[in-house]
Amino acid sequence: MIMTVTFNPAIDYVVHTEGFALGEVNRSSSEQMYFGGKGINVSVVLKELGVSSVATGFVAGFTGQAIEKGIRDMGIETDFVRLPSGNSRINVKIKSGQETELNGQGPDIDNKSLEMLFEKTDKLKDGDTLILAGSIPSSLPSDVYERILHRVHSRNIRTVVDASKDLLLKVLKYEPFLVKPNNIELGEMFGVKPETDDDIEKYARKLKDMGAKNVLVSMAGDGAMLIDENGHKHRCGVCKGKVINSVGAGDSMVAGFVAGVILQEDWDDAVQPDYEYALKLGTAAGGATAFSAGLATKSMIEKLM
Numbered sequence: 001m002i003m004t005v006t007f008n009p010a011i012d013y014v015v016h017t018e019g020f021a022l023g024e025v026n027r028s029s030s031e032q033m034y035f036g037g038k039g040i041n042v043s044v045v046l047k048e049l050g051v052s053s054v055a056t057g058f059v060a061g062f063t064g065q066a067i068e069k070g071i072r073d074m075g076i077e078t079d080f081v082r083l084p085s086g087n088s089r090i091n092v093k094i095k096s097g098q099e100t101e102l103n104g105q106g107p108d109i110d111n112k113s114l115e116m117l118f119e120k121t122d123k124l125k126d127g128d129t130l131i132l133a134g135s136i137p138s139s140l141p142s143d144v145y146e147r148i149l150h151r152v153h154s155r156n157i158r159t160v161v162d163a164s165k166d167l168l169l170k171v172l173k174y175e176p177f178l179v180k181p182n183n184i185e186l187g188e189m190f191g192v193k194p195e196t197d198d199d200i201e202k203y204a205r206k207l208k209d210m211g212a213k214n215v216l217v218s219m220a221g222d223g224a225m226l227i228d229e230n231g232h233k234h235r236c237g238v239c240k241g242k243v244i245n246s247v248g249a250g251d252s253m254v255a256g257f258v259a260g261v262i263l264q265e266d267w268d269d270a271v272q273p274d275y276e277y278a279l280k281l282g283t284a285a286g287g288a289t290a291f292s293a294g295l296a297t298k299s300m301i302e303k304l305m
Contacts, residue, residue, distance in 0.1 A: 001053075001054060001123075001124060001125070001128040001129070002046065002051065002052070002053035002054070002128070002129040002130075002131065002258070002262070003053065003054050003055075003056060003079075003120075003121070003123075003124060003128070003129070003130050003131065004039035004040065004042045004043045004046075004053050004054070004055050004056070004131045004133065005039050005056055005057050005117070005130070005131065005132050005133070005148075006037035006038060006039035006040045006055065006056075006057035006133065006134065007057055007058060007109075007134065007135075007136050007137060007140065007144075008037065008057075008058070008088075008089065008106040008134070008135075008136070008137045009035070009036065009037035009040055009057055009058070009059060009064070009067050009080075009088055009089075010035075010036045010037055010067075010088060010089045010090060010091045010103070010104065010106070011033055011034070011035060011036065011063055011066060011067060011088070011089075011090045011091070012033065012034040012035075012036040012090075012091045012093060012247070013031070013032075013033055013090055013091065013092050013093065014031065014032045014033070014034065014093045014095065015028045015031050015092065015093065015094050015095065016028060016029050016030045016031070016095045016096070017029055017094065017095070017096045018096065019096060020094055020096040020097075020100070032293065032294070034294060034295075035066075035067050035070040035071055036091060036247075036248075037057065037134065038133035038134035038162060038248075038250075038251045039055060039056075039057060039131060039132070039133045039134065039251075040055055040057075040067075040071060041133075041248040041251035041252065041255070041295060042131055042133060042251050042252075042254050042255045042258075043055040043071070043076050043255075044071075044074060044076065044255075044295050045248075045251070045252045045255035045256065045259075045285055045289070045295055045296050046255045046258065046259055047074065047075060047076055048295075048296060048297055048298045048301065049255065049256065049259040049263070049281075049285070049298065049301065050259075050263070050298075051258075051259045051262055051263065052076075052077070053076065053077070053131075054076075054077045054078070054079050055071055055076055055077070055078050055079070055080070056078070056079045056080055056081070056117065056120050057080055057081070057117070058080065058081050058082075058083055058088075058107070058109055058113060058117070059080045059081070059082055059083065059088050060082065060083035060085065060086040060087050060088050060106075060107040061083075061085075061086055061087030061088060061107070062087065063087045063088040063089070063090060064080070064082065064083070064087065064088035064107075067088055068080055079120055081113050081116045081117050081120070083107050083108075083109060083110070083113050084110070084113070085107065085108070086106075086107025086108060087107060088106060088107065089103065089104030089105060089106040089107075090104050091103040091104055093247070105137075105138075106137050107137075107139075108137075108139040109137060109139045109140055110139075114140065114141075114144070118147070118148065118151060121148055121151055121152055122151070124152060124155065124157050125155070125157075126155055126156040126157070127156060127157075127158075128157050128158070129157070129158040129159075129160065129177075129258065129262070130148075130152060130157055130158070130159050130160070131159075131160040131162070131254065131258065132145055132148065132149075132159070132160070132161050132162070132163065133160075133161075133162040133163070133251060133254065134162065134163065135163070135164075135167070136167070142166070143170070145161065145163065145167050145168075145170065145171050146170050146171055146174075149161075149171045149174040149176070150174065153174050158177040158178075159171075159174065159176040159177055159178075160176065160177060160178045160179075160180075160254060160258060161176045161178070161179050161180075162179070162180045162250065162251070162254050164181060164185040164188065164189075165185070165188060165189060168181060168185075168189070168207075169189055169210070172207065172210040172211035172212055173210075173211055174211070175211045175212070175213060176211070176212055176213065177213050177214060178212070178213070178214045178215075178216060178254075178257065178258070179207060179212045179214075179215055179216070180215075180216040180217070180218065180250065180253065180254050180257075181207075181215075181217060181218075182217065182218045182219065182220070182250060183200055183217055183218070183219045183220075183222075186200065186203050186204065186207075186217055187203070189203070189207075190203050190206065197225065197235070200217055200219070200225055201225065201227065201233055204217050204225060204227045205227055205231075208227050208231070213229040214226065214227070214228050214229050214275070215227045216253070216254075216257060216279070216282065218249075218250050218253055218286065220238075220246075221238050222237075222238060223235065223236050223237040223238040223283060224236050224253065224279060224282065224283050224286070226275060226278075226279045228275040229275075232275070234275060234276050234279050236279050236280055236283045238283075238287065239283060239284060239286075239287030239288075239290075239291070239304045241287060241290070241291035241304075242291060243290050243291065244290070244291055244292060244293060245289065245290060245291075245292060245293055245294070246290060247289075248289050248294075248295050249286045249287075249289045249290045250286065251289075252282075252285040252286045252288065252289040252295060252296045253282040253283065253285055253286035254282070255282075255285055255296075256278075256281040256282035256283070256284060256285025256286065256296075256301070257278045257279065257281065257282030258278075259281060259285075260273070260277050260278030260279075260280075260281035260282060261273045261275075261278050264277065264278070280305065281301070281305065283304075284301050284304040284305045285301050287304050288300035288301045288303075288304055291304075
């Protein structure tokens with residue numbers, strides 16, 4: 001089983017307009033709605049790559065019902081905690097030359113609901129994968145990532161963490177299988193501004209020394225770098241194409257990398273994964289999202305591979 005956790009899912013309402021003027025009535029030229037959240041994005045791209053997962057987290061109100069139904073309609077299994085009050089957030093993204101975002105706050109998460117989420121992670125068994133992605137709502141305790149990883153640490157569960165600053169640094173003691181900061185987040189963790197590949201490698205190796213088994217650093221237009229569990233460095237350049245959408249590209253990279261590892265195990269579970277292949281699939285999945293209006297599709301990923 002692969003379980004993805006999205007603490008604060010959203011409906012992303014994307015509005016395209018020819019021009020945008022403050023204080024006036026603006027009309028859209030086209031609109032789309034997506035069911036968003038970093039863990040959900042990972043589940044969607046995993047599905048495109050033929051890897052099943054269970055999406056969990058918190059949903060509330062009529063918007064939460066729409067999110068859960070929409071994900072199930074995509075063929076993804078869901079196991080969300082339904083909050084007793086509030087509504088899941090709506091994020092408005094206005095695209096008019098430049099992109100302007102107005103992201104909702106989301107519902108408050110009570111202690112009973114948090115405990116229900118913890119209990120869902122108890123369903124994970126040896127060999128399963130748990131993916132934690134994104135920031136946490138202000139109503140959750142700041143150590144929620146730590147508490148979840150502590151809870152599963154005694155089992156042979158592959159954990160993946162895509163988060164920034166303290167959320168990531170404080171879980172390294174639990175030896176996550178994969179962490180995926182981008183180059184800016186990597187610098188923020190150590191109070192530096194990495195500018196060269198040598199800089200990025202230096203600080204990625206620091207994360208590995210602190211406990212991470214594999215460190216994947218995304219670098220936008222400069223591609224990605226991986227320091228694998230054996231200490232080997234892998235470098236992959238950026239895919240060529242016109243960037244249309246940056247939202248979800250990092251999540252897609254996580255999904256591609258994880259799928260690359262799991263698919264190889266399905267082929268031959270006695271052989272250690274080819275991390276070069278996993279990096280390439282992750283980079284292709286990230287590029288496929290960047291070059292699309294929505295998340296990566298299988299056909300676009302295969303084209304970029």
